[in-house]
Amino acid sequence: MRWILIAVSALVVFFLVQMVWLSLVLAAEDRKTTGLGYYGLPLAERNRFRHWLRVRARLLAPILRVLGRPSSFSFAKTSFQHRGIAVPKGTCSPESFALADAYQAAAEDVFVATQMKCGTTWMLHVVYQVLRRGAGDLVETGSTLHAVCPWIEGRKTVSMADAPLVGSERPSRVIKTHLPASHCPYSPSSRYIYVARHPVSCFASCADFIAENAGRFTPPLDVIEAWYRSEEQMWWGTWPTHVGGWWDLSEDRDNVLFVTFEDMKRDLAGVVGRVVTFLDVAPLSQPELANVLEKCSFRYMQEHQEAFEMHPPHILAVDGEMFVRGTADRHLDVAEDARKRIMEWCAGRMSSGRFPLARTYPDVVA
Secondary structure (H helix, E strand, O other): OOHHHHHHHHHHHHHHHHHHHHHHHHHHHHHHHHOOOOOOOOHHHHHHHHHHHHHHHHOOOOHHHHHOHHHOOOOOOOEEEEEEEEEOOOOHHHHHHHHHHHHOOOOEEEEEEOOOOHHHHHHHHHHHHHOOOOOOOOOHHOHHHHHHOOOOOOOOOOOOOOOOOOOOOOEEEEEEOOOOOOOOOOOOEEEEEEEEHHHHHHHHHHHHHHHHHHHHHHOHHHHHHHHHHOOOOOOOHHHHHHHHHHHHHHHHHOOOEEEEEEHHHHOOHHHHHHHHHHHOOOOOOHHHHHHHHHHHHHHHHHHHHHHOOOOEEEEOOOOOHHHOOOOOHHHHOHHHHHHHHHHHHHHOOOOOOOOOHHHHHHHHOO
């Protein structure tokens, strides 16, 4: 009996030590990835941080296994409310949203807006390469897109104040945002590019994202679906509200360009041409266009993920795959019953709006 008590006591002490160590690692991880703490480092130092985190994830595996139950995950616990929308904790904060609210959009600002997992990083890179006329050198210099392009409501990219202006013909601050049109800082002199994606493809990519980042805490797919269709819980608002709001703005304002992820997959050269015209820069030469298309290809960005990481590594996702599929028909991977529920929900929600759902995504209303 005595040895059993000793063993139990030792086990309790071991897990208490692990809990304390985990909290210290999480605090250090957050401190090392805020602002340019991670994205501003040279590639070799980013790799060293990843190795540091990988070792600690391995050593903390026992406590992560104990804590890691899908039932312990809660979107309510991982979110906070800001002006009527739910947003994720950690990557964002009330302070970062307050800074976004206070920001005065300027003539040099080019906002790239999307609902999450709809091609944000891809379009950011397209705009960056167009402004650099295909000579953008993130990969060559070991830099990262988020060291150049600030995420206005986020905590873990270059700040708005420190963001460099990109290009010489039209020096621009290229800004990432997931904010709905109702919340995004607006100026008639700024430019806004919005990318929409098939609602079920967006759901599938969101589910991949949650699984990638929650690890063993990942909730069942039906819980993710309920979150995705919830006005109160879905981060940055639901797909119908988000897409509908930005479509309306694009219809009413000349400084808003609306494209779809599927357009980019079908005809990237055509979308690049639209971006060139929209930003009012000189047409690209054939070599310049070829460079933009090569560097903005899915293959190129997947091969050089270190330059395009969408979020810094963390204890549950040290070696996350940033570009999982990137296909135009990602929605076909979703089970038929879930796909039907999401499409019927979208069709019902958008039936009285201005967005041309039947023309853009005819299968949703079929």
